[in-house]
Amino acid sequence: MGTVPSALKHCLSYQHLLKEQLWIAEPPAAAHPAQEPQTSGLPEYIKIVEVGPRDGLQNEKVIVPTDIKIELINQLSKTGLPAIEVTSFVSSKWVPQMADHKEVMRGIERHPGVQYPVLTPNLQGFHSAIAAGATEVSVFGAASESFSKMNINCSIEESIEKFGEVTKSARNMNIPVRGYVSCALGCPYEGNVVPDKVAEVSKRLYSMGCYEISLGDTIGVGTPGSMKKMLEAVMKEIPLSALAVHCHDTYGQALANILTAIQMGVAVVDSSVAGLGGCPYAKGATGNVATEDVIYMLNGLGINTGVNLYAVMEAGNFICTALNKKTNSKVAQASFSTGTIN
């Protein structure tokens, strides 16, 4: 490949590359006016649901001070992200990282046009969330009995009954509820998960009133093959427009899996700024896919997200500095060298 180190000096700065390659300054349509539609069959718009402040931070070892959490969310609010999962109204005994849920909920700026859902595992959490000002909530089911038992100490059926209480109250108060289905492509305890089971649980949550079902590859073992089979089964029960994918990058498969999902018409994708959040089932492994890397791919496909990649990278830089950790986003790694932007 020729000489190596001296090449660095003469390279285009990363900002130049970003502008040209990533269409930072303009939306994809403007950047390629004369181009034939490259994304035939792909959604024109994809909603990104940012889960970094909740799913991401929840799986980080270091407890993050409340003001840092609030600052992160405020920065994310300015990036164009349409939905930011803020916190979890769960007992601080179980999830110490989310103990400051009330303060965070009350402390963040609420930007118009941005949703700020919170996790509410039960009715108590739901009431607490509403009291703190939440206007959207999420409930978490699983496609694996063992996972349900190990995680929340009850069967899938029992957990759905509990969520039923939440969705009932939420309906009375006009609060939208998002449903998550964990272990959609594999379980750390059971191994293989049958697509029909995922479809069954998804259908239950959807019938209960969840407006959207986010299918989670909790341990990241899925591949485009298993993603396709699972989505085919779920799409028999749930309209496409109500589906989202929540892919973990533990085996490096996330973007390929997301691509498969969007090729099948899924138009909502969960991700975490800087790829925050490791995997509790594989020590040292990564977890959530990085928002920056997802947006980079969607920009390249000419798909509109409304999100400013550069602003997300800045927010990622902020939280990684605060956590004193390296980013898990490859786009960020490639763009920032030795910690300084310029």
Add this chain to the structure above:
Amino acid sequence: QVSSAAASGGYPKRVKVVEVGPRDGLQNEKNVVPTPVKINLINMLSETGLQVIEATSFVSPKWVPQMADHTEVMQGINKLPGISYPVLTPNLKGFQAAVAAGAKEVSIFGAASELFTKKNINCSIEESLERFEEVMKAAREASIPVRGYVSCVLGCPYEGKISAAKVAEVSKKMYSMGCYEISLGDTIGVGTPGSMKEMLAAVMKEVPVGALAVHCHDTYGQALANILVALQMGVSVVDASVAGLGGCPYAQGASGNVATEDLVYMLNGLGIHTGVDLQKLMDTGTFICNALNRRTNSKVSQASCRL
């Protein structure tokens, strides 16, 4: 087109994985690896089921010190039947040295960017192809197959955007010169499924898809998604590097080659036959990372879940 291929499960039944770790990977690693370690790496890779292992580069040690032991490596490795051990030969001199050392297949490197060619080998694309013609002629006479690489197919660190038409033009020239296969390299990893599709559509007008390979870098995390699209378009040869060896010389601290383990994991999940034993591959990755005193770039290796 792409989505209907996906919907109908349109993937190749078999994919040939070309392992570039010992050459492209090691060449971009900071630490110089002792010859016995290189030989052991290649021998271990030979046991994994891989059919093609790029062994070394017959280039001047002044330019690439890591490959200074090319003759010893070529002569020292176990050459298993059914496995090809191509080597890089940037010019006639390198070609002759390679053949003398026992090479049975060689590779040459072109680029789709004038500026990249100028900075890298100090000549124009046209001039570089003229130099390669000497190698092609000698290879033809010796019945030695030649693989052609085209760098910067989805972006250039100096020129920025690269036109798909240019990639098609260079690929066509190299194919017409006699290269049996053209490996299209996203040298700085900036490509996305969008640009990959556009580039392949242009190249496939000039070169049969059966003669195409993709060589994706994972610098922006896009490699597997890009490879997926290439497979959907009919490409069935994919380059990768064990443990994701090899950083990116154009983005300090960033990653380079896609990890063979992660690629094979994905292909297994798609039911695509590779013949590669993932566990043996992971063991080989562990070996070379220990020898290099570095962490693996393979996520599959990092996760090593008990599932």
